[in-house]
Amino acid sequence: MSQPYLESEKLLARALQSIPLGTQTFSKSKTQYPFGVSPYFLTKGFGSHVWDVDGNEYIDFINGLAAITLGYNDPDVTAAVHSQLEAGVIFSLPHPLEIQVAEKLIEMVPCAEMVRFGKNGSDATTGAIRLARAYTGRDHIAVCGYHGWHDWYIGSTTRNLGIPKSVQALTHTFIYNKLDSLHQIFQEYSGEIAAVIMEPVNVATPEAGFLESVKELAHQNGALLIFDETITGFRFANGGAQEYFGVTPDLATFGKGLANGFPLSAVVGRADIMQMMDEIFFSFTFGGETLSLAAALATMTKLEKLPVIDTLRQQGQKIITGLQKLIEQLSMSHIVSLAGYPCWSFILFKDVHPYSQWQIKTLFLQEMFAKGILTLGTHNISYSHSDIDVERLLSVYSEVFSLLREVVTDQSLDKYLKCQPLEPLFKIR
Numbered sequence: 001m002s003q004p005y006l007e008s009e010k011l012l013a014r015a016l017q018s019i020p021l022g023t024q025t026f027s028k029s030k031t032q033y034p035f036g037v038s039p040y041f042l043t044k045g046f047g048s049h050v051w052d053v054d055g056n057e058y059i060d061f062i063n064g065l066a067a068i069t070l071g072y073n074d075p076d077v078t079a080a081v082h083s084q085l086e087a088g089v090i091f092s093l094p095h096p097l098e099i100q101v102a103e104k105l106i107e108m109v110p111c112a113e114m115v116r117f118g119k120n121g122s123d124a125t126t127g128a129i130r131l132a133r134a135y136t137g138r139d140h141i142a143v144c145g146y147h148g149w150h151d152w153y154i155g156s157t158t159r160n161l162g163i164p165k166s167v168q169a170l171t172h173t174f175i176y177n178k179l180d181s182l183h184q185i186f187q188e189y190s191g192e193i194a195a196v197i198m199e200p201v202n203v204a205t206p207e208a209g210f211l212e213s214v215k216e217l218a219h220q221n222g223a224l225l226i227f228d229e230t231i232t233g234f235r236f237a238n239g240g241a242q243e244y245f246g247v248t249p250d251l252a253t254f255g256k257g258l259a260n261g262f263p264l265s266a267v268v269g270r271a272d273i274m275q276m277m278d279e280i281f282f283s284f285t286f287g288g289e290t291l292s293l294a295a296a297l298a299t300m301t302k303l304e305k306l307p308v309i310d311t312l313r314q315q316g317q318k319i320i321t322g323l324q325k326l327i328e329q330l331s332m333s334h335i336v337s338l339a340g341y342p343c344w345s346f347i348l349f350k351d352v353h354p355y356s357q358w359q360i361k362t363l364f365l366q367e368m369f370a371k372g373i374l375t376l377g378t379h380n381i382s383y384s385h386s387d388i389d390v391e392r393l394l395s396v397y398s399e400v401f402s403l404l405r406e407v408v409t410d411q412s413l414d415k416y417l418k419c420q421p422l423e424p425l426f427k428i429r
Helices: 006-018 075-087 097-108 121-136 179-188 210-220 241-245 271-278 290-305 308-329 357-370 387-410
Strands: 042-046 049-052 057-060 114-118 140-144 171-173 193-198 224-228 251-254 265-269 336-341 344-349 378-380
Touching (some): 121 224, 121 271, 308 344, 357 387
Parallel strands (some): 140 171, 140 193, 224 251
Antiparallel strands (some): 042 049, 049 057, 251 265
């Protein structure tokens, strides 16, 4: 019997002996990939394709959790990094690239008047929160969406083990598109909210006037508005979702696509607020690491010169249109639905008696992986996704969705599933 993921499973067993969870990132871990039917380790990527340790090739629609916007091993980014590598990676004083990349961000992002760098999205969101607290002299935070692993945010989720109760009590979650839920927080903690931080868009589409109303409500109550653009930055528009939706926050955070996969994040915003960075402590030995800065400059330059954003939108729209047609043809809207935007769309699975959404999603992943598509049910489009890639994806969807429709109708999922189904765990959106 063929074992297409044998080396992956051997490496997973080995990794679990030395690395809790077997990897550094929750969304890349065994919690998300059903054992026995999934790859666990990749060795290389080029363009829109990646290869696992068993030699299996995939068209990748995860793209480093949306960090890859141009494509793997983009030649311009790689050339910039190679050139900088020969000059040095980290120095005892700042490198001019810090200024160049900051100036490019200010040029591209509507709210950006000053810039500070971090390495992860969590660095940037935490820096923005500390900055907002220092600027307003307040402690409480209103949140909507996913904002990283640090105490101030993760304490408000089900993954709050190890977070002091006193810290958890300072963060309050409101519901996207439900302005009243934010209004209630301001009423309950009148004069205490330092900032509203939110992903400007994720699964849901903002209702008309929602983002504008959030900004107005925040300012009426003396709070700052922070857009977490870790994903939406350099994906919805060159200036992020704030440019796309025409709503300018006080501060914004960027990461992921900023450097096409190299570790770099940024806090940007109004100069009068950003000047408080002189007073708070936000400092990293590797904050000015030059390879990531060189990658960022090359990435942003390419975004300005080439139709990257338009291409993400066009290719993503082909997928959405094809999927909508397929769902309609197969009469399976009771099993799956679509959400999101062309550059970042989602398949949402539903419970259909006697099966949970997790059982159905597990079979979906099993079949998609086997047919050479790397996905978690999202379409994180990159500039390198070709028409051939899109056609192949839709062809595989046709086969897999037909199977899902059959097993749900016939109640025969167990006949096809070759592994234990995924279990509901920490949900970030």
